[in-house]
Amino acid sequence: MTKTTSLNYLNGKKVAILGLGTENLEMMKYLLDKNVIPQYTIFDNRPQKLLNEKYPIIKKLSVSGWIGPGDNNQDKSFHIAFRSPGWPTFCPTLIWLKKNGTNISSPMNLFFEICPSKNIVGVTGSKGKGTTSSLIFRILRKAGKNVYLGGNIGIPPFSFLNKISSSDWIVLELSSFQLEDLEFSPHISVITNFTPEHLSPADPLNPNYHKSLTAYWKAKCNIFKYQKRGSFLIINSNIKRNVRHPGKLLRFSADAAGTDSYFEGDVLHLLKDRTRIRTNLPGIHNKENIAAAALATVIAGANISQIANAVKVFKGLEHRIERVALIDGVEYFDDSFATTPESTITAIKSFNSRIILLAGGAEKNSSFGKLAILMKKREITPILFDGKATPRLKSELLKCGYLHKEIHEVSSMTKAVQTAHRLAKPGSIVLLSTACASFGLFENYKQRGDLFKKEVRKLLKSSKDI
Template identity: 40%
Template sequence: MKIEDLKDKKIAIIGLGMEGLDILSYLKKNGLQASVFDSKTQEELGENFTKAESLGANFILGENYLSNLSNFNVIFRSPGVKILLPEIAEAEKRGVLVTSSANLFFSSCRGKIIGVTGTKGKGTTSTLIFNILKNSFNNAFIGGNVGLPMLSFLDEVKENDFVVLELSSFQLQDLKTSPHIAVVLNITSEHLDYHATRDEYIRAKQSIVCWQKKEDFTIINGDYYEPIKFSRLTPAKKYFFSRFRKLEEGAFINGENIVIKIGDAEKIICRRQDLILRGEHNLENVCAASLAAFLAGAKTESITEEVKKFKGLEHRLEFVDERNGIKYYNDSFATTPEASIAAIRSFTEPIILIVGGSKKGSDFSELGKEIFSSSVKTLILIGDTAAEIKKASEEASFKGKIIEGCKNMEEIFKNTEDSAKPGDIILLSPACASFGMFKNYKDRGNQFKSQVL
């Protein structure tokens, strides 16, 4: 489906977030109008309503907002809107085309798309690929969940340009085209408050490879079972990356070196100690990004230069400051137990860990074991999951100090400083979403940083 296919169609957009506005703006640019459906009221939508109104949108808002979807020809579903909602399913059954901005982008993009998915590390990997391609080719784009909304730059993309897209399960769920280079990082459990089951979540991710062609490339984390299964779903040329073993082809860690090997050619990108990025898990992201950029034609010198100077992303194990011999790290983007486990493993120094948040069906038993076996000396438990994380940690025999009941970041921070000594790490790595005490993970991380700086 391309933009010209939408002429004379009645178009609905469900969800007026960033992506909903992006769709509306692109349609307006091409002389098309749409109706916006959202469960929020005009007051709740605030600035987004004002922007949409200026773009000529009609509105169906509030309770029962999905009651007349079958009156439309095309529905654009925003990523946060469940595809299996009964009203959407009924409209589709009646012949309404249900699609997304990702489908429109993929069908219309003139350049070559590099798509990155996984449970964690997507943003870091996507951004590093983009930085390398910009260094090597000058003209590259980045969008999806990082960078700009993808339709906002669609018309600027030329035939030989590369576009790097970070793709979530929400965006991949109904995608009907796969990227030229698909990067599959590790896949665990997440968004079980959105997806009915873990299997449904994984199936949603599979669109990144299942529409590929023989001339495409798939880059897969070879250290874990779930991503390896994706290799069976694509006819593309497959390469793996690993931080645990040397590979016949792909990207891997060989002693202290990060290496790419394609055929008989083996290239050392840099040494591990050359990286500014902290965390063993980030070696996987560096391997994946280096390999993707190499297959896209980037120069080895560009890969090395960008990898060595890459500091990572804000709120992703971000070094904030050092005060009185105490180092502060903001890992607010860690919204799963697996992400926080990776953060904890990045340090050997004593850790005061700020952890907890809103519930989304996660199992904290492995996190509890990691807390016990690691250098964590103090737990500051926050949010709705505090009791679950406390139970998991105590069942794993954690005997360190546990602090509960903090109501805001100021209280949290006071307790961390009361417990900290020179040489300690104060680590915000919540293992949970942020809703409740904070607006979102950015607000949580920014509040933490404002206490430090």
């Protein structure tokens, strides 16, 4: 169990909360539970009344001030500021706090500092980190470990910190925004892949982004920057960037012989062992995820049989090439989590059938050239949602030889699914994999995926398929 002595320095201190997200909120609840009561000032762009209604626990916290858009804060004397991942490190408020002597930290930094167990597996990557983290968690549980899963996957680690003992294992999905100011590295670090992502603001409520691809990679590197001897870095063999760290470097691949973990058909080669792997997860990218998870868990004490058994029953995560239904001979898949062209390309390559693709949406300054070429080569039927990025995607499709009449544009999920149902023929696939952010027509990728599944299930009422 955690000790509170190291937290006493926060008692009565002026603490700035930069964004009242779930990570900061769970940290504040944890401190309250430990009878550590700072004087909080909350910086958040949302109305105070809305936050009070959404989070009733705020009334029990010692909140002395609220700073919203346009408010002038005269108090410059904060002891420490805790930054939510969605809060940009380069924003004027944070720079102003630094200049006035405020220590800048984050809930994740504090978690690493006081966590009683150092058995931490951290997973990052442009895509695949949620699936890989979940696989590692399931495998370690199958191996009899007492293990917790948290981080960017939607579970703040402060929500289970009270339960952790020194021998437990913790698996953390870590986004680049959680990593960019992290001053600790996990004992076992995994980088699933690296492609351009988060290079422009997309989410109005979480406007963080990286100003360059170099800055994005630098943030990812913090997952191993502070590793020590005896630690492990597990990295995709497709990442050719120079990596320097004092621990052991291991590489994985979907099919590259000679790496430390790779597939030959359905046989997983794991260090000096090998076994046949049966999985419900489609696509080459999921072979990479499995190969990475296998390396991390064998280091943590799992054996290859436990790995194979856990993978066999793992059904994947919601909104990641998730099979929704079979209707009149047509399969419907929800891949709403695919918010970049690279992710949609990966999804397309997971299938050999004819595809009707639901794509387009909010702007992330991505390049659609390669996606458009693949869509034309595979004779994919495009259905495009309204959005700021959609005209650029449509333009690339036209350059590749699509006719205007072959591109279907819609302004709602209902219309998109109805159009796809009308165009689909038995044996084909309807794939929601937009290559764009969701904001505009939808609240987020989860709502977009949920609406897709809702509309698809309406079609089931008139069908005998399941």
